[in-house]
Amino acid sequence: MSALAHVGQAGGGGPTDPAPAQERAGRSWLPYLLLLPGALWLFVFFVIPLLQLFTVSLQSQFPGYPGYYYRDVNFSNYLRALTDFAPQFGRSLLFAGLATFFAFCLAYPLAYAMAFKAGRWRNVMLIAVIAPFFTSFILRTVAWRQILADEGPVASTLNALHLLPGGHITETWAAVVAGLTYNFLPFMVLPIYASLERADHRVIEAGGDLYANGFTTFRTVTLPMSMPGVIAGTLLTFIPAAGDYVNADLLGADNTKMVGNVIESQFFRVLGGFPVAAALSFTLMALILAMVFVYVRRFGTEELL
Amino acid sequence: MARSSGFREAKGDLRLESVTKSFGDFTAVDDLDLVVPRGSFFALLGPSGCGKTTTLRMVAGLEQPSAGNIFIGETDLTGSRPYERPVNTVFQSYALFPHLTIRDNVAFGPKRRGDRNAMTLADETLQLVQVDHLASRKPAQLSGGQQQRVALARALVNRPEVLLLDEPLGALDLKLRRQLQVELKRIQTEVGLTFIHVTHDQEEAMTMADTVAVMNHGRIEQMGRPADMYDLPLTSFVANFVGRSNLGVGQVVDRDGDNLVAEVQGTKVKVPLARANAKDGTVMFGVRPEKVRVLRSAPEGGGDDVKGTVLDVSFTGVATEYLVRLPSGTVWSCYEQNLDVDPIDLRPGDDVWISWDPAHAFTVAADEAEARAAEEATA
Incomplete structure (x- = not known):
């Protein structure tokens, strides 16, 4: 409904004198009409599969017929999801949290430089940030796996210098977190850049004019003004990173598996794993929703809530 | 400290x-x-x-x-x-x-x-x-x-x-x-x-x-x-940027006691020496529009005057602005305060005399480009 209120506002910029009744009736349908294709699409390809998945998550197996299920209200799937796979859940949230933190540390200075210091290089930098999207993200992760492999240039050089404690770069949790950070970095950079670029330069100057030195101005003016971008960036990084399984699969080992990996293997590799996989998916979704809700409540701006 | x-x-x-x-x-x-x-x-x-x-x-x-x-x-x-x-x-x-x-x-x-x-x-x-x-x-x-x-x-x-x-x-x-x-x-x-x-x-x-x-x-x-500054602008730019001025380029031809005499587009005008910021050769002569009076007949008295034709009359409430074309082709603007209740009876095309007290006139160094730039900047 708030989306509709928005449409109404955008259209109502002009004078508000009453239009002829007929025209008004016609116009009030317009927002719904415009929403219809997207709503239909989401209904068919999101809402229905989601409901389907939910029913699957409550199914039970036919005893003696592995791989066959019957409709049921069996919450033990959820219990299994939470007890058997707690380490993977913990890892998912931890890795996603770390990746979000590192991505923020890398992205903020980059976005700041692009918005304020890049001058004519700004567009080049923007393209450089977006360029990785031209290749599939699985291909890029495979490439990382080769670069970081034990026989690859990085690991062999570090090993020759005795600088790599475990002997490997891949198959470690650090490689998974690095992969996640790398893959979701643009989603952190772009919203922060957009909010910094939109910030009124005069407002930042006003900080200096009112006795705040460079760092204080950043802390009290620039950073708070870019918070909508920071929030959007952290959400866009954390949410997909928590559900990701490609990085853990390609760069990690058995002891770095995340929830995504478990869901994938329960769906495709374990006979009779469907209900548990569905329960895992729903649990992950609920966890992320709850965390995002608390996060946005705590740090959010009016623009997001 | x-x-x-x-x-x-x-x-x-x-x-x-x-x-x-x-x-x-x-x-x-x-x-x-x-x-x-x-x-x-x-x-x-x-x-x-x-x-x-x-x-x-x-x-x-x-x-x-x-x-x-x-x-x-x-x-x-x-x-x-x-x-x-x-x-x-x-x-x-x-x-x-x-x-x-x-x-x-x-x-x-x-x-x-x-x-x-x-x-x-x-x-x-x-x-x-x-x-x-x-x-x-x-x-x-x-x-x-x-x-x-x-x-x-x-x-x-x-x-x-x-x-x-x-x-x-x-x-x-x-x-x-x-x-x-x-x-x-x-x-x-x-x-x-x-x-x-x-x-x-x-x-x-x-x-x-x-x-x-x-x-x-x-x-x-x-x-x-x-x-x-309004009373006595020192440059052609100020003359037109701070308020408006009727300006014309002319030559200084003589001195007459405390006054400078200049010929501006065929008319001899006087300017007090104290108000002449340019005193020799080619100068720009100016009078503020509200210092100029519009008269039906030739004035008697010590002021400077020129005959012209009314080009436009615009009533603004407190005052009326007349645009008067002078024989040289220049258009002067004159503000008359609407002090009396008489209706305005001047129409475009009427012949009038415009007149001003030389004590209000001034000269500045001739710079038509700057005068025009100032006029455009305030338009």
Whole structure:
């Protein structure tokens, strides 16, 4: 409904004198009409599969017929999801949290430089940030796996210098977190850049004019003004990173598996794993929703809530 | 006494000594010398691109001069950062902190200076500018006029030695602008700070400021009390930028006692020597439109006069403006106050005489391009 209120506002910029009744009736349908294709699409390809998945998550197996299920209200799937796979859940949230933190540390200075210091290089930098999207993200992760492999240039050089404690770069949790950070970095950079670029330069100057030195101005003016971008960036990084399984699969080992990996293997590799996989998916979704809700409540701006 | 933050205490007149600011090949401010006495309301008036905002930003420390020095009293502020100067700015777009409440916006400066009474000071200042009832709102919830008052409060609360106003009323509608002009003047008198007001609106500059400096091409063309400047402009640019003038190029032909005699487009005119800023050769002669009288018949008396034809009559309420074409082809504008209730009986095409007291005439160095530029800038 708030989306509709928005449409109404955008259209109502002009004078508000009453239009002829007929025209008004016609116009009030317009927002719904415009929403219809997207709503239909989401209904068919999101809402229905989601409901389907939910029913699957409550199914039970036919005893003696592995791989066959019957409709049921069996919450033990959820219990299994939470007890058997707690380490993977913990890892998912931890890795996603770390990746979000590192991505923020890398992205903020980059976005700041692009918005304020890049001058004519700004567009080049923007393209450089977006360029990785031209290749599939699985291909890029495979490439990382080769670069970081034990026989690859990085690991062999570090090993020759005795600088790599475990002997490997891949198959470690650090490689998974690095992969996640790398893959979701643009989603952190772009919203922060957009909010910094939109910030009124005069407002930042006003900080200096009112006795705040460079760092204080950043802390009290620039950073708070870019918070909508920071929030959007952290959400866009954390949410997909928590559900990701490609990085853990390609760069990690058995002891770095995340929830995504478990869901994938329960769906495709374990006979009779469907209900548990569905329960895992729903649990992950609920966890992320709850965390995002608390996060946005705590740090959010009016623009997001 | 310097504090650890590098803040420089300074009291006294603001002084700019041979200040120049170049951006690449473009000289925005050209060898500017200026003294603004402490506690005065000073206006920098000029068309866009004349260097007035650059001058202001150099005083604020937001730009550094390419050459020259800026002093307050005996303290040289050249090279110091904005936060080290006892100077605050009211920005053109207000530049309020969007994420802070109005009270926090105003308390920002005092807080940075470690003032324990920041909040009390903020409330007092909001009261002074009459928006204390909005203290807990965010800037986006305020109207333009209210934001303007908050921006003023945010600068005033620091009691700076010099307060800079960068076209502060530019975004407001006429009625609100008038109201805030009066109020700004009241506040300035009340707090007694040096106000430097940058504007392209000559009426605004004249109504508010004690002293007006007209800037053009990075230099000050003329500086003085508004009434003096209006009465006797010293350049063709000022003649047309500060109010309007009827101007004509002519030759100085003679002296007659205390008067200069010039021939302007076939007519001999007199100008008091004291009012002649150009005394030899080719000069530009001028009279203000309201000093010219429009008559049905040839005047008798000591004034200068010319015969012409009415081209247009526009009634503006308080006055009526007549455009009169002179035999030379030049069009003069004449304002007649509507003092009597008689209906205006002049129509376009009527033959009239226009006449003026030579005591109101002036001459400036002939520069038609500048006169035209000034006219266009105020149009």
